[in-house]
Amino acid sequence: MEKKDIDWGNLGFGYVKTDYRYVSNFKGGAWDEGGLITDDTVTISECACVLQYAQTVFEGMKAYTTEDGRIVTFRPDLNAERMENSAKRLEMPAFPRDRFVEAVVETVKANAAYVPPYGSGATLYVRPFMFGSNAVIGVKPAEEYQFRVFTTPVGPYFKGGVKPLTIRVSDFDRAAPCGTGHIKAGLNYAMSLHAIVDAHKNGFDENMYLDPKTRTKVEETGGANFLFVTKDGKVVTPKSDSILPSITRRSLIYVAKEYLGLEAEEREIYFDEVKDFAECGLCGTAAVISPVGKIVDHGKEICFPSGMTEMGPITKKLYDTLTGIQMGRIEAPKGWLQVIE
Ligand code: PLP
Numbered sequence: 001m002e003k004k005d006i007d008w009g010n011l012g013f014g015y016v017k018t019d020y021r022y023v024s025n026f027k028g029g030a031w032d033e034g035g036l037i038t039d040d041t042v043t044i045s046e047c048a049c050v051l052q053y054a055q056t057v058f059e060g061m062k063a064y065t066t067e068d069g070r071i072v073t074f075r076p077d078l079n080a081e082r083m084e085n086s087a088k089r090l091e092m093p094a095f096p097r098d099r100f101v102e103a104v105v106e107t108v109k110a111n112a113a114y115v116p117p118y119g120s121g122a123t124l125y126v127r128p129f130m131f132g133s134n135a136v137i138g139v140k141p142a143e144e145y146q147f148r149v150f151t152t153p154v155g156p157y158f159k160g161g162v163k164p165l166t167i168r169v170s171d172f173d174r175a176a177p178c179g180t181g182h183i184k185a186g187l188n189y190a191m192s193l194h195a196i197v198d199a200h201k202n203g204f205d206e207n208m209y210l211d212p213k214t215r216t217k218v219e220e221t222g223g224a225n226f227l228f229v230t231k232d233g234k235v236v237t238p239k240s241d242s243i244l245p246s247i248t249r250r251s252l253i254y255v256a257k258e259y260l261g262l263e264a265e266e267r268e269i270y271f272d273e274v275k276d277f278a279e280c281g282l283c284g285t286a287a288v289i290s291p292v293g294k295i296v297d298h299g300k301e302i303c304f305p306s307g308m309t310e311m312g313p314i315t316k317k318l319y320d321t322l323t324g325i326q327m328g329r330i331e332a333p334k335g336w337l338q339v340i341e
């Protein structure tokens with residue numbers, strides 16, 4: 001199969017239309033058979049529940065070309081499970097998990113010409129999503145839904161690749177106590193748009209959100225979980241009911257323990273502790289592991305000993321092992337790679 005003529009090495013994290021997308025519609029209480037189409041547009045009522053009341057959830061995952069030329073995705077079963085949880089929280093019908101994985105596989109396979117070659121630094125980002133599609137004017141869930149999967153080749157999420165980031169502590173919250181911070185709903189990202197524009201205007205790469213109830217504990221950023229390394233080499237990540245349960249974070253904890261022999265722990269992390277950590281990174285599908293060099297709290301700077309030029313040594317080991325597994329250089333735990341072709 002011939003690859004598309006794309007300058008893979010210079011891709012940013014943007015949308016590039018690819019040839020096929022998967023669509024299935026829910027009507028009369030059931031999902032239809034679904035299938036691939038070429039039309040990248042969506043036509044719905046002006047009063048669709050998604051447009052009026054933001055009834056939409058999504059997922060994010062990547063397809064990789066491995067060292068030996070296969071195309072794989074990483075733990076899509078966990079994305080399927082998380083999307084089911086997201087849908088339930090917004091009173092949407094779940095898209096069956098096995099069909100979710102099949103739809104991802106079919107869409108990636110159909111767009112194989114857009115899966116960046118091994119070693120290019122780019123990947124194919126896969127975006128499954130669903131939304132309430134029929135007209136709803138009183139506040140209630142839709143009765144009809146559309147599930148779609150599209151793909152787009154992407155480069156690094158943060159400009160500058162693996163250059164350490166500068167983050168500020170946000171005065172805005174991204175989630176409410178007992179709200180929807182733990183699911184992947186579009187509304188959480190709408191919440192974060194003003195904060196991210198304001199952060200960029202002020203020269204910061206991202207926001208660190210604190211827990212919305214007490215503003216004393218570390219939560220996450222707009223699009224990734226935090227990961228810290230203590231001075232004695234232990235990996236710690238925040239535990240909270242209002243952050244997204246990152247698949248990358250869960251995988252890194254396993255990698256830290258089982259591949260690198262490190263201690264790793266999910267626990268509540270008070271912001272007051274952050275100044276004592278040796279390394280910090282953001283982890284997620286889009287972010288992979290992006291190192292953080294500095295956190296600014298209302299003018300007070302926390303500069304990590306790992307500095308502003310390179311990833312810290314343990315962050316680097318985690319990064320190399322995780323990406324090694326995803327690209328087939330290091331043997332993956334059973335069930336982590338779904339081979340597409
Ligand atoms: N937190 C938020 C708010 C996100 O949008 C993402 C991205 O999906 C993550 C964390 C990381 O999750 P994952 O590793 O499953 O991509």
Ligand code: COI
Pocket residue numbers: 059060061222223224284285286287
């Ligand atoms: C992902 O990492 O897949 C996300 O959805 C994060 C988003 C900010 C691009």
